[in-house]
Amino acid sequence: MSLKDFFNQDKLTISFELFPPKTEAGETSLYEHVARLMKFSPEFITCTYGAGGSTRGKTLEIIDKVKRQFNVPVASHLTLVGSSKDNLREYLQTATEQGVDYIVALRGDPPKGETEFTQAEGGLQYANELVELIRAEFAHFGVLVAGYPETHKDAVSPEIDLDNLKRKVDAGSDAIVTQLFYDNEDFYRFRDKCQARNINVPIVPGVLPVTSLKQIERITSLCGSKLPKKFSDALSSSDLVEDQYKAGIELAVEQTGDLISRGVEGIHFYVLNKSRATTDILDALNTNTVS
Ligand SMILES: Cc1cc2nc3c(=O)[nH]c(=O)nc-3n(C[C@H](O)[C@H](O)[C@H](O)COP(=O)(O)OP(=O)(O)OC[C@H]3O[C@@H](n4cnc5c(N)ncnc54)[C@H](O)[C@@H]3O)c2cc1C
Numbered sequence: 691m692s693l694k695d696f697f698n699q700d701k702l703t704i705s706f707e708l709f710p711p712k713t714e715a716g717e718t719s720l721y722e723h724v725a726r727l728m729k730f731s732p733e734f735i736t737c738t739y740g741a742g743g744s745t746r747g748k749t750l751e752i753i754d755k756v757k758r759q760f761n762v763p764v765a766s767h768l769t770l771v772g773s774s775k776d777n778l779r780e781y782l783q784t785a786t787e788q789g790v791d792y793i794v795a796l797r798g799d800p801p802k803g804e805t806e807f808t809q810a811e812g813g814l815q816y817a818n819e820l821v822e823l824i825r826a827e828f829a830h831f832g833v834l835v836a837g838y839p840e841t842h843k844d845a846v847s848p849e850i851d852l853d854n855l856k857r858k859v860d861a862g863s864d865a866i867v868t869q870l871f872y873d874n875e876d877f878y879r880f881r882d883k884c885q886a887r888n889i890n891v892p893i894v895p896g897v898l899p900v901t902s903l904k905q906i907e908r909i910t911s912l913c914g915s916k917l918p919k920k921f922s923d924a925l926s927s928s929d930l931v932e933d934q935y936k937a938g939i940e941l942a943v944e945q946t947g948d949l950i951s952r953g954v955e956g957i958h959f960y961v962l963n964k965s966r967a968t969t970d971i972l973d974a975l976n977t978n979t980v981s
Pocket residue numbers: 737738739740741742767768769794795796797798799815816817818835836837842843844845846850851852854855857858867868869870896
């Protein structure tokens with residue numbers, strides 16, 4: 691099914707994001723967790739592409755296995771950083787041969803130790819150019835792109851960041867998946883501004899369930915998202931791992947329930963290769979009403 695069709699159905703589109711595990715044990719456990727998550731009938735599953743293409747082969751291997759084993763549409767993330775156009779074409783060709791369904795088209799971050807993005811020789815500069823390349827030469831792929839409710843960290847201004855998001859959509863993206871965020875008002879403001887700019891593709895919130903204070907402080911400091919006081923207060927009310935987990939799940943149920951009640955077309959869960967938190971959230975939301 692095409693991505694557009696998924697989002698046009700009269701039901702919430704659920705998707706899960708994995709990352710390539712570093713060890714064999716991690717890989718074995720990944721498939722066990724995906725098996726548990728399959729009870730929610732996700733519309734598709736994605737796998738990230740390591741910084742600077744470091745997991746190129748592994749990303750394709752994981753989604754190939756997930757597709758075969760669970761018979762679910764899959765998306766490969768693909769970043770353009772450090773690659774020539776020919777490298778990108780090669781990857782897209784292999785992905786085509788493997789039957790990958792969708793591409794999450796991204797610029798990527800500068801390699802470790804560098805603070806500024808530099809264009810590779812014979813390469814591209816921004817994600818909208820990658821979307822253009824896919825549309826021109828690999829038009830069979832559904833294309834997702836990244837959006838930033840709290841503005842991308844390198845953006846000149848929130849307004850210019852939205853203009854740049856529109857370039858990606860005008861280049862032919864089917865949907866936007868957002869960076870994680872914890873204040874839904876940021877998402878609603880972002881969605882309104884997108885609509886005002888005629889960005890008319892589905893905008894799917896990316897949700898990362900918080901399971902411990904330490905985890906979330908590390909992640910928000912990496913991606914630049916705010917952690918509302920409500921979250922830090924709830925998570926710091928106990929030092930016990932299980933109490934923090936429960937508080938995090940309660941907050942995630944509240945956050946996703948609110949997003950659903952305000953009409954989002956889908957939710958993309960950053961599952962971090964685990965199933966428990968996402969399962970607890972979707973169970974609590976009662977999947978019958980969700981799907
Ligand atoms: C859902 C999601 C999945 C991700 N998956 C991965 C992954 O698998 N691997 C990974 O390494 N990283 C991943 N990232 C992180 C992402 O690579 C970084 O956030 C990166 O810094 C920006 O990528 P982008 O595709 O949003 O870039 P772009 O859309 O190219 O934007 C980058 C910056 O340039 C500006 N800009 C964009 N287009 C133009 C233009 N035409 N002219 C001038 N300025 C422009 C934007 O405003 C922004 O500030 C993901 C992020 C999200 C939200």
